[in-house]
Amino acid sequence: MAGRREECLWKKHIAEQLKLRDRVQRQAFEEIIHQYNRLLEKSDLQAVLSERLQSDKYDNQSRHDLSPGAGADASRNDTLHQEMAQMRIKHQEELTELHKKRGELAQNVIELNNQIQLKDKEIQSNEAKMLEYQQQISGLQGECRELRGQLQELERANQTLKDEYDALQITFSALEEKLRRTTEDNQELVSRWMAEKAQEANKLNAENEKDCRRRQAKLQKELADAAKEPLPIDPDDDIEVLSEDGGGKGGTGEQTSPNRPLSRTSSNRQSQPPPGGILDSLHNIFGRSECVQPGNIPSYSRRRSVNSYGGSPDNAEAASGACVEVRVPTTALHIFDAHDGEVNAVRFSPGSRLLATGGMDRRVKLWEVVSGRCEPKGALTGSNAGITSIEFDSAGSYLLAASNDFASRIWTIDDFRLRHTLTGHSGKVLAARFLLDNARIVSGSYDRTLKLWDLRSKVCMKTVFAGSSCNDIVCTEQCVMSGHFDKKVRFWDIRAESIVRELELLGRVTSLDLNHDRTELLTCSRDDLVKIIDLRTNAVRQTFSAQGFKCGSDWSRVTFSPDGSYVAAGSAEGSLFVWNVLTGKLDRTLDKGHGSAVNSVSWSPSGTFVVSVEKGSKAVLWSDM
Secondary structure, three states, X not given: OHHHHHHHHHHHHHHHHHHHHHHHHHXXXXXXXXXXXXXXXXXXXXXXXXXXXXXXXXXXXXXXXXXXXXXXHHHHHHHHHHHHHHHHHHHHHHHHHHHHHXXXXXXXXXXXXXXXXXXXXXXXXXXXXXXXXXXXXXXXXHHHHHHHHHHHHHHHHXXXXXXXXXXHHXXXXXXXXXXXXXXXXXXXXXXXXXXXXXXXXXXXXXHHHHHHHHHHHHHHHHHHHHHHOXXXXXXXXXXXXXXXXXXXXXXXXXXXXXXXXXXXXXXXXXXXXXXXXXXXXXXXXXXXXXXXXXXXXXXXXXXXXXXXXXXXXXXXXXXXXXXOOOOOOOEEEEEEEOOOOOEEEEEXXXXXXXXXXXXOOOOEEEEEEEOOEEXXXXXXXXXXXXXXXXXXXXXXXXXXXXXXXXXXXXXXOOOOOEEEEEEOOOOOEEEEEEXXXXXXXXXXXXXXEEEEEEOOOOEEEEEEEOOOOEEEEEEOOOXXXXXXXXXXXXXXXXXXXXXXXXXXXXXXXEEEXXXXXXXXXXXXXXXXXXXXXXOOOOEEEEEEOOOOOXXXXXXXXXXXXXXXXXXXXXXXXXXXXXXXXXXOEEEEXXXXXXXXXXXXXXXXXXXXXXXXXXXXXXXXXXXXX
């Protein structure tokens, strides 16, 4: 109905416009048409008069011919002829003027007809436009109806979302309250657990003290029995026989009775210490176990076990791992199958005699470098997925490995035992590093978070959201540097949980390493560039590249030499590239060794060996021998 009413309205409007145009244009040309009609009438009258004059002339001629003697008639005819001539001249002038006006009016009519045609064309064009606009109006009205419907649907959806938001807010409040109660329960449980640990420590200390007292009493009894028991005489010993009254010291020359108790002293033995000193010595020998104090839990950082080479790890590693001279590798000394599948990580121990490799077969293998060969020493098991990163502590007693099963694990080197599993990430852990105090570690994950772990309490102390997947981590005293998928290197303050600064590279960051002085940061990125960043100026100091060098994966690891004079990196083509930091030029390229992309490179702290591992199953030991 509304559409029909609108159609009638626009038709009526068009009719009114046509009537208005007719009135306007008719008034403008009505006088011209009237004059034209008068001109036509005069023209017709002139024609009639001309015919009449012709006929009169013919009649007069005829009469003159018939009556030539009529003089009065002749003069009257002449007068009439003159009047007729004048009238004819006058009518001729009027006719000429009328013809002139007729031409002008004809020209005006032509122009007006042209204007009418133009107006008709404009009317047709306007009608077409009106039809088009009417169609657009119809389409827009349909769109308006659709938009009104969508608006109503959106209002309903908005109301639904608002109701859901209110419900979620209520649920969140309930969960927050539940979290608060759970946190309180957890704190209470931790307090109870600490109290029970303290009680167990007290019991253990009491048992140790009781055992020490029992040992002391037993030793005192054994020493007392040994002091009362006479010793047999050895002919080879030097014997000094003393009388009960101190005889034999003078010049009496009196012999001692054989039935008298004898006291033997040997010239080649030291005199026995008093019983108290013996007990102290035995207590020092047999009482080496530490007494656990209440509230103190032994931590990994305090453990110092004896390694396979004898002595403490600190002394052994320091003695064998000191960097005397860096030797740039030239030859592949030993090529061996390290794992059953891809090898992701490799790391030398601080003493340079142990080598650890981690692969997709979920194991960390230990190798002993002997005479230019890597001999298998053992395997560390317990991971549920492939190993992505390996790190030794500064003493070489513990090994930290990150894994694709969202966890990091710690093993002891001397007994190959899994000591702890650190879980909490929601994505694969790509890097994990010890802090310098060896009592805390930092892990970076694909879930875009970094976590700080305390090995004393074995809990996560802090979680920091980095905003991008973390591919590698290095640490100084209070700063953690992380390389990320979004091409940025971030510098974190451990104490403040905040980013100190950021540095953006041209490609995804795959590896980070620090020089010995911890003043320069080595980076590798997917734009096939290796860069050295000066940490004092926070600027790129050197950039290394070479023809044929290409970063093989998002976790390709590069390394500094122990003295920071060289940089070693593996390529996707299986080659090992070594650059000289001092000259900034490529020192050498080693091609014969790998058959697939190199994943990681490690330079021994002694400076003698370099080990590289690949996406295949092989590892290569390099040196200049």
